[in-house]
Amino acid sequence: MNFPVLQNDLILRAARGQPTERAPVWVMRQAGRYLPEFRKMREKHGFFDICQTPELACEITLQPIRRFPLDAAIIFSDILVVPQALGMVVEMRPGEGPVFPEPLNMPDDLDKLCSKDSVEKLQYVFDALTLTRHKLEGKVPLLGFTGAPWTLMSYMIEGKGSKTQAKAKKWLYQHPEASQKLLQMITNLNVDYLVGQVKAGAQMLQVFESHGEFLTQELFDKFSLPYLTAIVEQVKGKLKADGIPEVPMTVFAKGAHFALEQLARTGYDVIGLDWTMNPESSRARVGNNVTLQGNLDPCALYAPKEELAEKVAKMALAFGSHRWIANLGHGIYPDVDPDHMEAFVEAVQKFSVKK
Numbered sequence: 001m002n003f004p005v006l007q008n009d010l011i012l013r014a015a016r017g018q019p020t021e022r023a024p025v026w027v028m029r030q031a032g033r034y035l036p037e038f039r040k041m042r043e044k045h046g047f048f049d050i051c052q053t054p055e056l057a058c059e060i061t062l063q064p065i066r067r068f069p070l071d072a073a074i075i076f077s078d079i080l081v082v083p084q085a086l087g088m089v090v091e092m093r094p095g096e097g098p099v100f101p102e103p104l105n106m107p108d109d110l111d112k113l114c115s116k117d118s119v120e121k122l123q124y125v126f127d128a129l130t131l132t133r134h135k136l137e138g139k140v141p142l143l144g145f146t147g148a149p150w151t152l153m154s155y156m157i158e159g160k161g162s163k164t165q166a167k168a169k170k171w172l173y174q175h176p177e178a179s180q181k182l183l184q185m186i187t188n189l190n191v192d193y194l195v196g197q198v199k200a201g202a203q204m205l206q207v208f209e210s211h212g213e214f215l216t217q218e219l220f221d222k223f224s225l226p227y228l229t230a231i232v233e234q235v236k237g238k239l240k241a242d243g244i245p246e247v248p249m250t251v252f253a254k255g256a257h258f259a260l261e262q263l264a265r266t267g268y269d270v271i272g273l274d275w276t277m278n279p280e281s282s283r284a285r286v287g288n289n290v291t292l293q294g295n296l297d298p299c300a301l302y303a304p305k306e307e308l309a310e311k312v313a314k315m316a317l318a319f320g321s322h323r324w325i326a327n328l329g330h331g332i333y334p335d336v337d338p339d340h341m342e343a344f345v346e347a348v349q350k351f352s353v354k355k
């Protein structure tokens with residue numbers, strides 16, 4: 001596809017364990033509501049209309065890249081496009097977030113899902129990736145992503161945000177086989193979806209297990225880890241079989257602190273840490289063969305800029321300069337002042353320089 005030559009490969013080197021002059025930095029949800037130019041776009045267009053229109057998704061992906069000296073762009077989309085591709089309706093309601101008008105209630109409801117040709121329904125994401133990779137002009141690598149099977153399953157059953165995920169967890173206890181059938185269906189689509197994203201131009205991939213925090217270790221071992229592992233193994237295997245150079249893959253399992261050692265053995269190149277994790281003890285637990293990503297408290301961006309810079313300096317010391325991708329410990333919040341986002345990025349660049 002003759003993509004422009006990449007000029008900044010810091011994040012790819014950090015992910016592969018190669019030396020970097022300083023830590024690469026990007027921010028989860030960096031393209032979003034904290035930016036006035038995004039909110040302006042949302043006044044005119046529906047959320048999923050933007051996702052489905054490559055020119056608009058590309059424009060929003062580029063917005064944070066124009067403002068801040070970031071080391072990666074993440075394609076503008078949402079994890080919930082995967083349930084949509086399986087035939088479910090998802091609406092983005094103002095003030096409420098994503099809502100499924102007809103969530104899955106009982107195992108029989110799985111028959112309503114349509115896994116045939118579902119990856120083709122995501123062609124608009126592939127088109128957005130290809131367009132954005134060109135429009136980035138090689139400035140920074142383009143990241144693709146998907147939601148992990150458990151996180152997507154829980155949305156499909158709860159139908160909206162939930163404080164406990166009790167409905168979804170009820171399936172794990174009462175309908176373990178149907179749960180595994182659903183998780184496998186999502187895994188299969190995710191594998192094709194991520195391979196398609198790389199073919200379309202994604203240079204690195206992240207899998208978001210945002211609802212890891214609701215699982216016990218036992219539930220995680222049974223209903224999350226095997227599917228996260230299958231995804232990395234199959235995506236890397238399929239790319240290899242198709243003669244396509246492998247791309248680094250990140251897993252972000254929020255709240256799954258108990259699973260760090262296991263996650264480090266799955267084959268992901270990068271493990272994302274949420275803000276509750278200690279960088280030094282996490283490094284001791286995972287060893288030196290994986291890269292860590294994270295993990296400043298997203299609320300630290302509310303602190304005065306000087307204090308924010310001090311917190312970044314402390315974080316940089318704790319992670320060390322090798323195999324670290326600087327990020328927040330979860331997505332940036334919508335009421336963060338963009339100037340403080342800039343202060344965060346600049347502080348990483350200043351304090352993560354290799355000595």
Ligand SMILES: Cc1c2[nH]c(c1CCC(=O)O)Cc1[nH]c(c(CCC(=O)O)c1C)Cc1[nH]c(c(CCC(=O)O)c1C)Cc1[nH]c(c(C)c1CCC(=O)O)C2
Nearest residue numbers: 028029030031032074075076077078079097098208210331
């Ligand atoms: C759980 C989850 C979702 N979506 C996502 C996750 C995993 C990351 C995480 O844990 O935060 C991932 C996501 N969602 C969005 C991106 C785009 C790329 C980026 O900037 O990182 C990414 C990577 C855009 C978005 N996704 C959404 C918005 C705001 C919607 C709007 O404009 O009305 C954006 C910019 C909507 C969305 N989508 C989702 C929720 C819960 C919400 C509403 C609340 C919220 O905004 O956080 C589901």
